[in-house]
Amino acid sequence: MQGIKVLVTRPEPENTQTCQALSALGATPISLPMLEIRPLSSDAELSALRSQLYNLDLYQFVIFVSKNAARLAAELIDECWPMLPVGMHWLGIGQGTTQTLKDLNIPALSNPGNNTEAMLEWLKPAKMRDQRVLIVRGTGGRPDLAKGLEERGAIVDHLELYKRHTPEYTAQTFLFLDHPDVIWATSGEGLANLNNHVERFAPELKEIALFVPSKRVLEQARALGWQQAIYATGADDQSLMAATIQHLGR
Incomplete structure (x- = not known):
């Protein structure tokens, strides 16, 4: 270089x-x-996020779409869950996101690819019907991941932690x-x-x-x-x- x-x-x-x-x-x-990534930061927004995270153990899969999602979520999860709930699949889209999660002591796995389409392909062998999935992302992200999982019978929710702005x-x-x-x-x-x-x-x-x-x-x-x-x-x-x-x- x-x-x-x-x-x-x-x-x-x-x-x-x-x-x-x-x-x-x-x-x-x-x-x-x-x-520009702007985390949700008002008292009302943070209270709503914490309320959602208190139910984290209801999910079988938690999928993080970006490094920013991983970092911001890990901080809130640590507040709500001093010990991580067990029996869950923690997944990062892309090696960078997955490594960020591991660095933050979340035992994440990743597919060999680096995008939504690769994640959906990788999850094909997994039983998804009636499985609860939490997608951690920014507000207004692409709908493809949720749509693909719902088509296979999964129950999908979103945890939206930040907004994206144009500099x-x-x-x-x-x-x-x-x-x-x-x-x-x-x-x-x-x-x-x-x-x-x-x-x-x-x-x-x-x-x-x-x-x-x-x-x-x-x-x-x-x-x-x-x-x-x-x-x-x-x-x-x-x-x-x-x-x-x-x-x-x-």
Whole structure:
């Protein structure tokens, strides 16, 4: 990665962590988050979340969709359950989310893939009829996971811990932005926000290699007119780095 300029669009705190990892490898990270994560924080919101978590032992499966979901949930679960309820399946979508859960002492498993579709495929052998599933996510997330599980007879609830917001950038931001060699977009929503800003302020960036984490986001990028959209097979740093090195022939 020596000398490669990478535009990193992850939300914080992952953005800073990824930039540090790139710097350690000799790359030049360019930080430009395209999502802002705002945890629910009012007394009423936190009270409602705790009330929901007191019933955590009613579920057979708890699925965390992101690192932010894992971090925020672990803090609340620790408040409500000094000892974790037993006999449950704790699942993280993607290796990064799963590792975050393990680091927070939640014994999570993960499928080999990194997205909703891979999780649904992995769960095909599992008996889901009448199983209660809690999906931990932000507000207004994709409905595909719940829909796929409900079609198999599962009873699905959501624990929504945060809201996603679009950061505000100006033409000046892009005027002084260091010109990247590659761009990393790690979610469909982040890509949509990036595309809106780029079309307004720096349309030339759409000619740069854009690395995305899934085939779904790859199709989205191509539909938006990104000329060099590349499937990186995952949203984690290792997958993105490997795809970048392969593309640049280093």
